[in-house]
Amino acid sequence: MTPLHRQPRFVALTALGEQEAETTLAERFAQDPERFARFSVAFGEHMRVDMSRQAWSAEVQAQLCALAHDMKLGEGIERLFGDNCLNHTEGRAVLHTALRMPANAVVVHQGENVVPAVQAELERIQGFCERVHSGVWRGYTGQTITDVVNIGIGGSDLGPAMVTEALLPYQDKGIRAHFVSNMDGAQLGAVLSNLNPARTLFVVSSKTFTTDETMTNAQAAKAWLLAASSDDAAVARHFVAVSTNLEAVRSFGIDEASMFRFWDWVGGRFSLWAAIGLPIALAVGFERFEQLLAGAHAMDKHLCDTPFEQNIPVLLALLSIWNINVLGLKSEGVFPYSQQLKRFPAFLQQLNMESNGKGVNNAGEPVEHATGPLVWGEVGTNGQHAFFQLLHQGSVVVPAEFIGFVRSAYPYPEHLRKLLANMLAQAQAMAFGKSREQIEQELAAEGLSNDAIAHLAPYKVMPGNRPSTVILCDELTPYNLGALIAMYEHKTFVQGWLWNINSFDQWGVELGKKLAARLIDDLATGTTSGHDSATNGLLAQIKAWS
Ligand code: F6P
Numbered sequence: 001m002t003p004l005h006r007q008p009r010f011v012a013l014t015a016l017g018e019q020e021a022e023t024t025l026a027e028r029f030a031q032d033p034e035r036f037a038r039f040s041v042a043f044g045e046h047m048r049v050d051m052s053r054q055a056w057s058a059e060v061q062a063q064l065c066a067l068a069h070d071m072k073l074g075e076g077i078e079r080l081f082g083d084n085c086l087n088h089t090e091g092r093a094v095l096h097t098a099l100r101m102p103a104n105a106v107v108v109h110q111g112e113n114v115v116p117a118v119q120a121e122l123e124r125i126q127g128f129c130e131r132v133h134s135g136v137w138r139g140y141t142g143q144t145i146t147d148v149v150n151i152g153i154g155g156s157d158l159g160p161a162m163v164t165e166a167l168l169p170y171q172d173k174g175i176r177a178h179f180v181s182n183m184d185g186a187q188l189g190a191v192l193s194n195l196n197p198a199r200t201l202f203v204v205s206s207k208t209f210t211t212d213e214t215m216t217n218a219q220a221a222k223a224w225l226l227a228a229s230s231d232d233a234a235v236a237r238h239f240v241a242v243s244t245n246l247e248a249v250r251s252f253g254i255d256e257a258s259m260f261r262f263w264d265w266v267g268g269r270f271s272l273w274a275a276i277g278l279p280i281a282l283a284v285g286f287e288r289f290e291q292l293l294a295g296a297h298a299m300d301k302h303l304c305d306t307p308f309e310q311n312i313p314v315l316l317a318l319l320s321i322w323n324i325n326v327l328g329l330k331s332e333g334v335f336p337y338s339q340q341l342k343r344f345p346a347f348l349q350q351l352n353m354e355s356n357g358k359g360v361n362n363a364g365e366p367v368e369h370a371t372g373p374l375v376w377g378e379v380g381t382n383g384q385h386a387f388f389q390l391l392h393q394g395s396v397v398v399p400a401e402f403i404g405f406v407r408s409a410y411p412y413p414e415h416l417r418k419l420l421a422n423m424l425a426q427a428q429a430m431a432f433g434k435s436r437e438q439i440e441q442e443l444a445a446e447g448l449s450n451d452a453i454a455h456l457a458p459y460k461v462m463p464g465n466r467p468s469t470v471i472l473c474d475e476l477t478p479y480n481l482g483a484l485i486a487m488y489e490h491k492t493f494v495q496g497w498l499w500n501i502n503s504f505d506q507w508g509v510e511l512g513k514k515l516a517a518r519l520i521d522d523l524a525t526g527t528t529s530g531h532d533s534a535t536n537g538l539l540a541q542i543k544a545w546s
Helices: 008-020 025-031 035-039 058-070 073-080 096-100 115-134 158-166 185-192 212-229 234-238 246-252 275-284 286-305 312-326 344-356 388-393 413-432 436-445 450-460 478-499 507-525 533-545
Strands: 040-043 047-050 147-151 176-180 200-205 239-243 259-261 331-336 374-377 400-407 468-475
Touching (some): 008 312, 025 413, 035 040, 040 286, 040 312, 047 312, 058 312, 058 478, 073 478, 096 115, 096 286, 096 478, 115 259, 115 275, 115 286, 147 212, 147 275, 158 176, 158 275, 158 344, 158 478, 176 275, 185 212, 200 212, 200 275, 212 234, 212 239, 212 507, 234 239, 239 246, 239 275, 246 259, 259 275, 275 286, 286 312, 286 478, 331 344, 388 413, 413 468, 436 450, 468 478
Parallel strands (some): 147 176, 147 200, 200 239, 239 259, 331 374, 331 400, 400 468
Antiparallel strands (some): 040 047, 047 468
16 A cells, blocks of 8 residues: 555645645634534434534545545445454454454354354343352352452453443442552552451462563462462452463463453454453443443444544544644644543553554555654643643644533532533644734723733733544443443544555564563573663662662
């Protein structure tokens, strides 16, 4: 495929970019009273995505959609839902969308329909959840389970942790969920210090079941349990595994019957829909987990069935190509105005940056244009009192995505009103700012002298013209959350397709793991040589202070 930057349509878009830069967002809105209607798209009855405050025009949108057609995005979407080898560097198919298909769907992989196996595993998850919730599954003292600790990292942590927290109001099964990921005993220690081993269930989640952080935490958790029960048989009552690696699960000491499996065609960061979502189902109930899947499936259908001009994930991806590759804005801020989505930016970082942080294309050649952006964020309104200063007046322009919900599960209507008002206000301030003239008038009205006004005004000018998108949902339900996550999955996929990179491998994380393995030995033996001088020096300092 001709690379993005050499596509004739992209070259034309670059020229258009220079022209478009001459029009501010304020001017765009002044020229077109229908701008909101023109650039906001509804997803069913629950979500509306407003892209009107992006620095684009109908002409830009049309050209971007045409570019997507030129680059055969339709074929790409078809491949995502069919038997494919999109993850060619790992020799794997990419079929996470099969995890949320209805039971009667057919997804053929290597000559076999994978949907029945997916459904069978979902039934096992359902059965297990029911046993835990009803108290049939008990710990080694015969007491019921009150706490579930998920031990996993990356895709085996961020998805379930984010969703479980997001669905806190739905946690009515008498199970508290905890997440341990870090190779820092402080996290495990803090979680275990509040738990009773007799009533705690560990879910060891790891696609490979070799990840050092997870194995180290799981072994420590096992030792903690056995220190309390001193009977090896307790492990079977308190440990289950989620993995694709049966042998490694067995050798950890977890029985096959207590293992929930998934498949190598599910990438780690796309795995919350599979058994990796077990802690979600334990915390909120299997029916809610099914609603999450249903929301994601609805977004899958939207991706497949909607013309690009109205296709939300496609438009979001095209906008990001426009911002990154044409306008040179290489960072994306995501700001959920929802405390329940506290972990969403971290989840999105793995989803997008591990997928699209690539410098080599699908032909093995260096990519000659920018790819994955720096994705970061924080919940509103906390971010407003921390780093939004830079968004409004800094020298770096960061396109923002605001996510808000109209109804809340919590009985604080005033909070909700103020929260939503703040979100709308930030998008407004970013887009329209405040001119020097307005500032001077305000300061004069406050009675400041001309000298004081001249001194202060330049600092108070808000340049505006900073792009943002608002994603508004009626409520943070499991269904809407599933759709929201799938929307970002597909945005990531479409970006990767247009950049012609493999969004499904992650070779860049390997070197650090290998280097750490050797350094772990060096720290154990007190070796302070054999590396570069900086590492040797730090090893010596660590040894001195240990
Ligand atoms: O090191 C990166 C990574 O491979 C992620 O892609 C993955 O989600 C995470 O580690 C955890 O891997 P596993 O589920 O195999 O423990």
